[in-house]
Amino acid sequence: MSTEVRYDVVVLGGGLLGCFAARHLTSYRLRCALVEAREDVCTGISRSNSAIVYTGCDNKPGTLKARLCVQANRSFEQLCAQLSVSFVRRGSLLVSYGPRGDQVVRRKYDQGQENGVEGLSILTGAQAAALEPGLAPGITSALLASGTGVTDPWALCYAAYENAQANGCQVYLNAPVTALRREGKDWVIAAGTHTLRARAVLNCCGLEAHRIQELCAPPTVRVIPDRADYLVLDQPTGPYVHHVIFQEPEQKGKGLTLIPTTDGKLLLGPSEQPGGAAPHRAVTPEGLDFLRRTAARVVPGLDLSQVIRAFGAVRPNPFSVRQEGEAWVPEDKGIHSFTISTPCPGLWSLIGIKTPGLTCADALGAMLAGEAAAYVGKGRPNPDFDPCRPLPPRPRDLDSAARRALVQAHPAYGRVICRCEDVTEGEILDAIRRGAVTLDGVKRRVGPGLGRCQGSWCADQVLDLLARTLGVSPEEVTQDGADSLLLGGEGT
């Protein structure tokens, strides 16, 4: 066991919420650390979601969720400019095909107005069809929200993480928290081989956040996961839809969302499938079938042979719990607001933060960091804090003169490894330098394997670069951490 290291505030969990909380902590004059169980950040809920920056018209007026979402949406351009992350305000259409959907359109419009959302209007079916001629005929009304955006959730998470590190946040990877206890005014945290001591702790452990809290306090809220499926389509002949489309079904149940992503693909989903005891990300045949059937109905011209990938996600549904004898029993209805539990002084637990957690990650991080900094008596700003993270070199975004100059200076940027996405060796080496240790870690950072061939042509080269740069044998390189060895080695 290593010696104890002291911090003012420690963040547990390196998803979007933890990385943004860490980023904001570094804007104060204090010592902070981020602790992550896995070999990399952005491997939990934050890695599979819809990538939508919501406006706030879906949230109940007067709630923290509504307030933060509206505020976050307005400043998203600025945030993405600071962190060099892509963001496109595509606008969204909530489309209805009957009286039930029309009521939802009206209710969300009224709700949005009350929340102060700008750029909302109710369209007739004909107006909506003119904006999106690919949608099935028969639209009865639609809610246009011009402020809805799409971003790159992976890039956002890594950018916040790198920005936090650049501003002085200490990071502990491969450090699962197994004990959290109060000693006087301090918290003592056992995380892998490390022992950390801090005055305040921000528990951002996603699906595990309730278990972490229960290491030191009785249960208040528990996460009961369910599963979601997505399909990704290539759009070789141009976009099928221009806006983010929310299809409101006439029958009770889940509609379909179509998301034109920042890199020109089309994301369909999420489905809603039961979770089971152990949350896992495998796709479900029922969910994929639902997506295909609904998509064919909502966008009749959609060419489903262009699907290049299916992936699964896990929703962290929060439920209040009550004690019955020895057992803790969840209430029947889930919690809809953001749950920030503060069971003991100096501990904040974000439990079951669902949509719009991506939209609000920066705003939530700012709020929590501010409260924790005040609690530890170090609310003075850090004069050296730099909110900007420079964009790593991306040859495909450069004009030919700039690309030539980059390649002359660094020849690795001239060797294309992923032909579908035009990703070079230089970018892959840069991703590894920035912390990627798995094939998926490289993919999430710089994109090899995201294109039409899904890595069939480049995975072995990326694996080789990982092995050589990390100084390990190719047999030790994994797709996505333990138990995902690629070359037939034995799983751990």
Ligand SMILES: Cc1cc2nc3c(=O)[nH]c(=O)nc-3n(C[C@H](O)[C@H](O)[C@H](O)COP(=O)(O)OP(=O)(O)OC[C@H]3O[C@@H](n4cnc5c(N)ncnc54)[C@H](O)[C@@H]3O)c2cc1C
């Ligand atoms: C299907 C789906 C679609 C969504 N779509 C959108 C959207 O379009 N727009 C939007 O605004 N929001 C969306 N969201 C919400 C958003 O994705 C989440 O709110 C956000 O990603 C939650 O991030 P997190 O940091 O809480 O969790 P995570 O990303 O899961 O991070 C938690 C981290 O804690 C680590 N951890 C766990 N246990 C321990 C331990 N013992 N010790 C140390 N570390 C530990 C994990 O390894 C993980 O890295 C969506 C969510 C889902 C599920």
